Every structure is written in C-alpha cells, then in structure tokens.
Amino acid sequence: xxxxxxxxxxxxxxxxxxxxxxxxxxxxxxxxxxxxxxxxxxxxxxxxxxxxxxxxxxxxxxxxxxxxxxxxxxxxxxxxxxxxxxxxxxxxxxxxxxxxxxxxxxxxxxxxxxxxxxxxxxxxxxxxxxxxxxxxxxxxxxxxxxxxxxxxxxxxxxxxxxxxxxxxxxxxxxxxxxxxxxxxxxxxx
Numbered sequence: 001x002x003x004x005x006x007x008x009x010x011x012x013x014x015x016x017x018x019x020x021x022x023x024x025x026x027x028x029x030x031x032x033x034x035x036x037x038x039x040x041x042x043x044x045x046x047x048x049x050x051x052x053x054x055x056x057x058x059x060x061x062x063x064x065x066x067x068x069x070x071x072x073x074x075x076x077x078x079x080x081x082x083x084x085x086x087x088x089x090x091x092x093x094x095x096x097x098x099x100x101x102x103x104x105x106x107x108x109x110x111x112x113x114x115x116x117x118x119x120x121x122x123x124x125x126x127x128x129x130x131x132x133x134x135x136x137x138x139x140x141x142x143x144x145x146x147x148x149x150x151x152x153x154x155x156x157x158x159x160x161x162x163x164x165x166x167x168x169x170x171x172x173x174x175x176x177x178x179x180x181x182x183x184x185x186x187x188x189x
Contacts (some may be wrong), residue, residue, distance in 0.1 A: 041098075060101050060117040062152050063090045067159065069186030071105075077165055077180040080109065080133055088186060090122075090159075109133065113146055122150040124163065133168075133176065142176045144168045150184060157188040 034047030040055035071086045072078070086107060093100040093114055101122065104112045111131065115124040125147045133142050150161035163184055168177040 058098050058117075059119055060092065060099055062120075062154060063101055063117055063122055063159070064092060065090060066189045067186030068189055069159070069184065071182055071184050073165070073180045073182040075180045076177040077168075077182065080177075086184070086186070115150075120152045120154065122152070122159070122161075124148050124150070130171070140176050141171050142168050143171065158186060159188075160185045 031049055032044070032047045033049045033051045034044030035042050035055035036047050036050040037043060037055045039061065040057055042054070042056045066089050067087065069086050069088070073080075086105065088103060088105045090101050090103050093102045096102075096114075097116075099117045101115050101117055102112055103115060103122075103124070104110070109131070111128065113124060113126045113128055115122045115126075117123075125145075127143065127145050129143045131142050131144060133140050145166045146163055147166070148161055148163035150159050150163075152159050161184060163182045164179065165182060166179045168175065168179070170176050
C-alpha cells in the first residue's frame, strides 16, 4: 500500500508540474511581427512588433492630402480659373473603390471632381454639371467635361499635370467658352 501511495504522489506531483509549465507558457504573450500601421492595406491588428517595411499602401494613399499650387489655363478660362495660389485637397472618395479619389479645388470657383489612381498617375475624366462661372461680369451656370492626368513625384511630394476642360456649355446647350487646357501644380502641405 505504501508503494501505491508513493506512486500516486509522484504522479500527482508530475501532473502539477506539467500543468504549471503549460500555464506559465500561456501567460507570455506571443510576439507577432507584422504591419502595425492602420493606414496600410495589410494592417495586422494582432501584430505586437512593428515591421513597417512590410506595410503595403494603396496607390491613392500618396496623393491624399492638402496642396498649395497653381492653375494656369491657356485660353478663355485663364481669365476665370487661373490662380497663382490655388489650394486643393485630394481625398479618398467616400464609398468609392480603393483607387478612387476626389479632388476639391478652393478659390473663386470651388469645384470637386473625381479621379482614379494607378501607380503615380491620377487620371481624371468626369462631366461636371451646374458649375457657376462668372464670364464678363455675368454669372452663367455651365456643364463641362474635365479630363487629364496628374503625376505624383515621390521625391518631393509634389503633383503636376494638365487638365483639359471641354464642352463648356450653358444649361440651355449654348457654348459658354471654347475648350481649354490648364496646367496644374501642387506641393503637399
């Protein structure tokens, strides 16, 4: 009977030791390496060690921000739209696809229009409706098409490109201004 008690005690102590080792291991948090930047598309909420070199961002991410720059049109729109101190914002399009952005111009004629980002290029192709333009002292509401490309320069956080404004027509269908080309530049603030 003594042997049985000693064996039982030995087994009980062994079981306690195993349980102690297992429970002490589970108290140590597991270190998980991964992207901890919430703006990245591969953000890992479980990561405990930051490895931001593995973070991947949407192409549009680099474009998003506030800018100060210029807008210079070549023809009739130069009297209306030219702006040596243009401020504008590029933001993610609410409810849009991962590569869609909205460009919001401020100034004499506040405009907002959409674009699609691929790599370092933002492509714009949109019809704008009901835009108030003041031409020769008279305000005219026009519809127009705007298109073009703006390129992002990652070396200095600037954008630049050309926009084409076409089919500028009054709401009744009459031509309000000829087609125009406008150069745009901007430096991210």
